[in-house]
Amino acid sequence: DIQMTQSPSTLSASVGDRVTITCRASQSVSSRLAWYQQKPGKAPKLLIYKASTLESGVPSRFSGSGSGTEFTLTISSLQPDDFATYYCQQYNSYWTFGQGTKVEIK
Amino acid sequence: EVQLLESGGGLVQPGGSLRLSCAASGFTFSSYAMSWVRQAPGKGLEWVSAITGSGGGTYYADSVKGRFTVSRDNSKNTLYLQMNSLRAEDTAVYYCANVASTVTTSSWFDPWGQGTLVTVSS
Numbered sequence A: 001d002i003q004m005t006q007s008p009s010t011l012s013a014s015v016g017d018r019v020t021i022t023c024r025a026s027q028s029v030s031s032r033l034a035w036y037q038q039k040p041g042k043a044p045k046l047l048i049y050k051a052s053t054l055e056s057g058v059p060s061r062f063s064g065s066g067s068g069t070e071f072t073l074t075i076s077s078l079q080p081d082d083f084a085t086y087y088c089q090q091y092n093s094y095w096t097f098g099q100g101t102k103v104e105i106k
Numbered sequence B: 001e002v003q004l005l006e007s008g009g010g011l012v013q014p015g016g017s018l019r020l021s022c023a024a025s026g027f028t029f030s031s032y033a034m035s036w037v038r039q040a041p042g043k044g045l046e047w048v049s050a051i052t053g054s055g056g057g058t059y060y061a062d063s064v065k066g067r068f069t070v071s072r073d074n075s076k077n078t079l080y081l082q083m084n085s086l087r088a089e090d091t092a093v094y095y096c097a098n099v100a101s102t103v104t105t106s107s108w109f110d111p112w113g114q115g116t117l118v119t120v121s122s
Helices: none
Strands: A004-007 A010-013 A019-025 A033-038 A045-049 A062-067 A070-075 A085-090 A101-105 B003-007 B010-012 B018-025 B034-039 B045-051 B058-060 B068-073 B078-083 B092-099 B109-112 B116-120
Touching (some): A033 A062, B018 B116, B034 B109, B045 B068, B078 B092
Parallel strands (some): A010 A101, B010 B116
Antiparallel strands (some): A033 A045, A062 A070, B092 B116
């Protein structure tokens, strides 16, 4: 089974900060990686797929990069609506999620 | 508009059974694989099961294999999850999600339903 490890688990940041979340896979998943945003009591929302393709309607301050085993999600300028938990997901071999990164207000 | 609406959650005793449903609309249901994902209270997302568009292929996480059965009725645009031998650790919000590609099951999930809560407790 492919394991996904996100870091950090919690991130404290201010509005306007540049934020980077890292996701590492236990073996190569090529570019078969997605990122989701989840707010309390809500379903996850797709942000990025194929490691770097922005889902339609998602603000351009979100970007993804990486391939193989190491991936990053970057928010270029954190906005109030971005305080949430973020999950990576590999879909190269079945599906596995990272444990999540909570972005909270500093 | 694509919509997924789960139902069937509730309180069940350990060892009991429950069947979840996910009603789909707004897309050609039979063309897409579908999946179930769960989230225990205060925890992260865990993939549970998936089924191909035709229903001919099914996939399960080790944690539910042999206890849960995924199925679909394409004439009713509905996905199901039959859950047997339920345990306290199965307590979670269960989401259904569309596997986004019509070509391969190796794809991301989009969209997701709003979820239904299953509580396993005596």
